[in-house]
Amino acid sequence: QTEVQFWHAFTGRLGELVKAQVEEFNASQDEFVVVESHKGNYSETLNAGIAAFRAGEQPHILMVFEVGTATMMSAEGAIKPVYEVMAESGASFDPDAYIGAVKGYYTTTEGDMLSLPFNSSTPVLWVNRDAMEAAGVDPDTDLSTWEKVGEVLDQLKAGGEECPLVTAWQSWIHLENLSAYHDVPFASQDNGFAGLDTELMLNGPVQVAHLTAMGDWAKDGKFIYTGRRNEGGANFRAGECALFTESSAGYAGISSEAEFAFDVRPLPYWEAVVSEPQNTIIGGASLWVMEGHKADEYKGVGEFLSFLSSSDVQAAWHQNTGYLPITAEAGEATRAAGFYDENPGTDIAVIQMTAKEPTANSKGLRLGSFDQIRGIIDEELEAVWSGEKTAQEAMDSAKERGDALLRRFESAN
Numbered sequence: 001q002t003e004v005q006f007w008h009a010f011t012g013r014l015g016e017l018v019k020a021q022v023e024e025f026n027a028s029q030d031e032f033v034v035v036e037s038h039k040g041n042y043s044e045t046l047n048a049g050i051a052a053f054r055a056g057e058q059p060h061i062l063m064v065f066e067v068g069t070a071t072m073m074s075a076e077g078a079i080k081p082v083y084e085v086m087a088e089s090g091a092s093f094d095p096d097a098y099i100g101a102v103k104g105y106y107t108t109t110e111g112d113m114l115s116l117p118f119n120s121s122t123p124v125l126w127v128n129r130d131a132m133e134a135a136g137v138d139p140d141t142d143l144s145t146w147e148k149v150g151e152v153l154d155q156l157k158a159g160g161e162e163c164p165l166v167t168a169w170q171s172w173i174h175l176e177n178l179s180a181y182h183d184v185p186f187a188s189q190d191n192g193f194a195g196l197d198t199e200l201m202l203n204g205p206v207q208v209a210h211l212t213a214m215g216d217w218a219k220d221g222k223f224i225y226t227g228r229r230n231e232g233g234a235n236f237r238a239g240e241c242a243l244f245t246e247s248s249a250g251y252a253g254i255s256s257e258a259e260f261a262f263d264v265r266p267l268p269y270w271e272a273v274v275s276e277p278q279n280t281i282i283g284g285a286s287l288w289v290m291e292g293h294k295a296d297e298y299k300g301v302g303e304f305l306s307f308l309s310s311s312d313v314q315a316a317w318h319q320n321t322g323y324l325p326i327t328a329e330a331g332e333a334t335r336a337a338g339f340y341d342e343n344p345g346t347d348i349a350v351i352q353m354t355a356k357e358p359t360a361n362s363k364g365l366r367l368g369s370f371d372q373i374r375g376i377i378d379e380e381l382e383a384v385w386s387g388e389k390t391a392q393e394a395m396d397s398a399k400e401r402g403d404a405l406l407r408r409f410e411s412a413n
């Protein structure tokens, strides 16, 4: 049997679900064996893939979070584009089957798919209904705008809630998506889509106003900071927090662990800035195929990626995890099966990402060295939460430091 190595970043419920998919594929045929390995969090998995490539020990398939997309696109010689793998392997593959908002992010301007948008997400607002009630707040209260959320945070605090709001992925949600959702740029050159000579624009009035509000909430004990990635998920799932801004894929852990009534709402927007929000942008990860392997192994890769995209596998994955259904057919099958009626809110992520035609500010981000830039942004945000810097000071500094990395990436590519 021909072996295919698949490196990913999933643990917990997501880790179990990936393992189950791999086992199902392996059991469905006897020509190939996919071997899945967990390589740490998203950044660690990306770095493990890069280091392995340099050592000539790269896996066939590497999961790379959306942040690493520009890095992978520029890694010529290291990656084998998915459209090429699929064409050579003869596995069934219809690029038009994938939903536009997801496909666009991982496809060249010529329409060639470079990586498989396996687990695509977008941020939403998770609500612990029991915690709201315990603090004397109507759990059905309108949370559509940050103005309204601000009032609810006051009520939660007054009602004795110790963790009114917690977040995962602060840069992704409170800066990158915030910008797209309010149709302001996060970076120049269409957020990097139009060229490498881009600079950060994350220190504008919309971003600064939002971070100032978040900083005030942090100072008042209404926003509790728990970490840069999805650390806050453990607090929310344990029932310790009322509101949680997190990926739609938070569903995997919340639906399997939460011992309280929860629901999911659209990501709030500032009514003072827009009368209605633009779309949110993509997160999660895609699967990149790495160069340097044999033709029969790539055939196995093609078969496995085709299996992952098949309607039944996709529909189940979407329903179990909260990741977007990457094909229109999987979304339709989910609706037809009554899943959205039985699990209200599980279609919010798709609606939020696709309801409006994206603008140059809301197609997504394509920035080199973005993982390192996020590290800088995280550091600066932490200075806002601790009251060390104003939001303006922190974002001016993030821009200056981040732009230096963008210049370095530009000259290296």
Ligand SMILES: O=P(O)(O)OC[C@H](O)CO
Residues within 6 Å of the ligand: 065, 066, 067, 119, 120, 121, 122, 169, 172, 230, 247, 248, 249, 250, 282, 283, 284, 285
């Ligand atoms: O938790 P995920 O997989 O939806 O990813 C969230 C962010 O996009 C990570 O950058």
